Amino acid sequence: MAIMVNLDVMMARRKISLGELAQKVDITMANLSILKNNKARAVRFSTLEAICKALDCQPGDILEFIPDGEEGAP
Amino acid sequence: MEKTAVQRLARVLQGMVVVVFTLNLLCLPLVPGAVAFWQEHESIWEWVSHESGDGLFWVTMIFAGAFYGIFLEPSLLTAWSLLFWICGACTAVILWQAKKVLDTILAGSPFRTSNARALNRAAISCWVTSGAAMVKLVLWLWIEKNPAPLCTYTTLFIPGFLMAGLLFQVMSALFRQAAELKEDQDLTI
Numbered sequence: 001m002a003i004m005v006n007l008d009v010m011m012a013r014r015k016i017s018l019g020e021l022a023q024k025v026d027i028t029m030a031n032l033s034i035l036k037n038n039k040a041r042a043v044r045f046s047t048l049e050a051i052c053k054a055l056d057c058q059p060g061d062i063l064e065f066i067p068d069g070e071e072g073a074p
Numbered sequence: 075m076e077k078t079a080v081q082r083l084a085r086v087l088q089g090m091v092v093v094v095f096t097l098n099l100l101c102l103p104l105v106p107g108a109v110a111f112w113q114e115h116e117s118i119w120e121w122v123s124h125e126s127g128d129g130l131f132w133v134t135m136i137f138a139g140a141f142y143g144i145f146l147e148p149s150l151l152t153a154w155s156l157l158f159w160i161c162g163a164c165t166a167v168i169l170w171q172a173k174k175v176l177d178t179i180l181a182g183s184p185f186r187t188s189n190a191r192a193l194n195r196a197a198i199s200c201w202v203t204s205g206a207a208m209v210k211l212v213l214w215l216w217i218e219k220n221p222a223p224l225c226t227y228t229t230l231f232i233p234g235f236l237m238a239g240l241l242f243q244v245m246s247a248l249f250r251q252a253a254e255l256k257e258d259q260d261l262t263i
Contacts, residue, residue, distance in 0.1 A: 031263045041261035 004064045005043075007036045010055045024054040077180075084179040091176065095169040102162045106145070106155040153213065160206045161231075164199040171196040185252040193246035200239030207231035 011021060022032045027047060034040050035047075048059055055062070077085070145152060171192040178184045207228050214223040223229070 027263060034261065035263045039261065040263045041258045043263050047263050 002066055002068060004066055005035055005038055005040070005062060006064055007032075007051070007062050010057055010062050011036075014055050016055070021051070021054055025050040081180055081182070084176045088173060088176040088180065091169055091173045095166060095173065098162060098166045098169060102159065102166075105158045105162060106151070109151050109154045109158065150213075150217070154210070157206045157210045161203050164203040164206075167199040168196045171199075185249065185256040187250060187253045190246045190250035190253060193242050193249060197239040197242035197246060200235045200242060204232050204235035204239065207235065 011018070016024075018029055018032055018036070022029045025032070025047065027050075035043065048063075051062065052059060145155075174192045175184065175189050178186060178189055211223055211228050211232065214226075214228070215221070
């Protein structure tokens, strides 16, 4: 997948657990886990807004574009 | 959880499909006897009503006897029996796939790739049935050497099952697309 979700990095910086973030964003832990593990197909703007508000960050802090062929490269 | 109107209808259809499927399977062993019997008599029920009170017993014995007779001495009746068996097996497959689709409707999640595969199998079974009917018609025309077999139900089965197969394929593509859209929707956070 070309768009990578670096949610765990921002969660570690803000010292917030998956359960706490799920509660703040008002989505299930299962869905948040899907997002964190890059299994999601799409993200609603409303969800992205809630996550950025909860983690006090910008969308670019949690979303990263990796061109095809460079996945896995450092 | 209260069932929707569609699920109530699916429950009724499931019952009907199971009954017809069971009857289909019960009729399969009777095919060779029926083919041999109809070769000699126009109607089983007329024969039963005009013969002695043991008509039903003798019908059963004739069916059992013809079953073995046809396959011990291969003849045209063997070919007819095999073609009818192929058609009977295909209709059983179609009914079973319909039951699997109805099961998913009752479970509340019909948009799955398994349903697309089931409808694809039903389409192939329809086409095999159409092919078997065509083989039977061609053999029949070759034996009779006149166009009379063209005016039988066998001729209708060819385009009928061909179109049914096409419709099943269209539905299979529809379910496949629906399953993909559902997966996209489910994985939209």
